[in-house]
Amino acid sequence: MSVTDQAFVTLATNDLYCQGALVVGQSLRNHRTVRKLVVLITPQVSGPLRVILSRVFDEMIVVNLLDSEDYAHLTFLKRPELGITLTKLHCWTLTQYSKCVFLDADTLVLSNIDELFDRGEFSAAPDPGWPDCFNSGVFVFRPSLETHSRLLQHATEHGSFDGADQGLLNAFFRNWATADIHKHLPFIYNLSSSTVYTYGPAFQQFGASAKVVHFLGPRKPWNYTYNLQTGSVVEQGSGVASRQQEPFLGLWWSVYHGQVLPLYAHGPAARRDASPGPAVCLGGPDVSCGNSASGTRELCVSSASSMEVLPRATPALEPDAEVGETDPSSEDCRSEDMVECPEIEASAGVTCDPQSLTPPLVQSAETQSISPENKIEVGPAADSLEPSQEPLAEVARYPGLQQALEVHPV
Numbered sequence: 001m002s003v004t005d006q007a008f009v010t011l012a013t014n015d016l017y018c019q020g021a022l023v024v025g026q027s028l029r030n031h032r033t034v035r036k037l038v039v040l041i042t043p044q045v046s047g048p049l050r051v052i053l054s055r056v057f058d059e060m061i062v063v064n065l066l067d068s069e070d071y072a073h074l075t076f077l078k079r080p081e082l083g084i085t086l087t088k089l090h091c092w093t094l095t096q097y098s099k100c101v102f103l104d105a106d107t108l109v110l111s112n113i114d115e116l117f118d119r120g121e122f123s124a125a126p127d128p129g130w131p132d133c134f135n136s137g138v139f140v141f142r143p144s145l146e147t148h149s150r151l152l153q154h155a156t157e158h159g160s161f162d163g164a165d166q167g168l169l170n171a172f173f174r175n176w177a178t179a180d181i182h183k184h185l186p187f188i189y190n191l192s193s194s195t196v197y198t199y200g201p202a203f204q205q206f207g208a209s210a211k212v213v214h215f216l217g218p219r220k221p222w223n224y225t226y227n228l229q230t231g232s233v234v235e236q237g238s239g240v241a242s243r244q245q246e247p248f249l250g251l252w253w254s255v256y257h258g259q260v261l262p263l264y265a266h267g268p269a270a271r272r273d274a275s276p277g278p279a280v281c282l283g284g285p286d287v288s289c290g291n292s293a294s295g296t297r298e299l300c301v302s303s304a305s306s307m308e309v310l311p312r313a314t315p316a317l318e319p320d321a322e323v324g325e326t327d328p329s330s331e332d333c334r335s336e337d338m339v340e341c342p343e344i345e346a347s348a349g350v351t352c353d354p355q356s357l358t359p360p361l362v363q364s365a366e367t368q369s370i371s372p373e374n375k376i377e378v379g380p381a382a383d384s385l386e387p388s389q390e391p392l393a394e395v396a397r398y399p400g401l402q403q404a405l406e407v408h409p410v
């Protein structure tokens with residue numbers, strides 16, 4: 001029984017964060033949410049990624065801070081560093097929903113969390129760095145244009161003590177820490193993957209009940225390389241991922257590899273006649289190629305699965321160059337087994353060359369401002385997916401979690 005007036009919401013301002021958003025959406029579907037899935041994107045997100053997002057999310061809404069008619073833009077023109085912050089605040093404009101749960105694009109849902117909709121605004125979990133502040137990677141809110149404009153006004157008048165949304169939201173909802181314990185979400189709804197280091201015994205005691213893991217901080221799951229054979233995750237440039245983080249990274253990658261990458265292999269984003277875009281390749285030595293030196297984005301996956309083999313516009317890099325560098329620790333890793341995220345420029349506001357990425361089919365998905373009319377309905381994406389199920393047994397069982405629990409803190 002679906003609940004149509006409540007939604008999970010995430011945000012991606014560029015193609016790289018879209019990889020995370022896709023995993024967030026897919027992980028919610030894996031655990032049979034009955035709420036709608038919404039992704040906020042900015043104009044920098046390329047056409048092909050919009051097509052892929054539309055296969056997971058019910059609604060994709062383009063928010064554009066650069067629209068001259070956007071009052072946020074007019075107010076904040078001189079505060080460019082708050083751009084991404086403001087983008088997150090736009091979730092309050094989703095007034096077609098009575099209640100929403102925001103999830104950062106660097107989170108991974110480990111079980112059904114629809115019970116979060118029983119909470120009121122503003123509910124969030126403590127930040128591991130300063131527990132009297134909440135972390136703004138997971139929060140329950142009630143869309144309201146009035147709240148939205150009050151938030152923007154607060155930002156204009158007071159700025160943000162950390163220069164980003166978390167500082168602003170903590171200042172705005174400043175009685176969160178004391179007013180109502182029901183608005184303190186348990187930490188298991190926003191488990192920082194790095195917390196494993198800082199309080200190992202607590203993780204050992206409670207880690208198995210984690211419901212949402214959050215890869216907060218500068219290193220995101222898509223910065224790692226995944227070994228298909230061993231299921232291990234390798235940090236680019238510096239060997240294996242920490243043992244404590246690895247199970248969660250492995251879960252992220254199992255969703256990404258098993259369910260998100262196949263979405264690239266079907267439909268318009270991967271049409272044979274499309275202009276060069278993300279291509280999913282299969283097997284052979286052309287692995288770990290996603291290097292964008294040529295200007296062409298390619299997503300090359302070596303896998304035993306039956307993905308469509310697509311022609312590539314430019315030759316892939318020789319595999320040994322990258323694999324050798326990124327995996328100094330495991331000599332027995334064969335390059336064919338390594339998978340990386342597509343190489344996409346990560347900087348906010350600067351993403352892929354739309355000319356090379358956007359196939360004609362999706363060029364009509366033009367950028368728009370934030371008013372409700374600008375919503376792009378992309379349904380029935382969800383309905384066209386396979387019926388929700390637990391497709392990855394290992395995700396359901398948390399295979400690595402046990403291993404993590406056996407690891408003692410350093």
Ligand SMILES: O=c1ccn([C@@H]2O[C@H](COP(=O)(O)OP(=O)(O)O[C@H]3O[C@H](CO)[C@@H](O)[C@H](O)[C@H]3O)[C@@H](O)[C@H]2O)c(=O)[nH]1
Pocket residue numbers: 010011012013014017084088103104105106107135136137138162164165166167215216217218346347348349
């Ligand atoms: O270039 C970017 C950067 C961020 N985001 C979105 O904004 C979120 C927050 O950024 P993130 O890199 O996840 O920040 P964290 O490492 O999680 O850092 C903390 O600090 C941020 C700034 O206050 C908060 O937004 C986070 O919730 C908080 O966990 C992401 O998940 C995305 O949804 C983008 O779409 N593009």
Ligand SMILES: [Mn+2]
Pocket residue numbers: 104105106107137214215216217
């Ligand atoms: Mn985050």
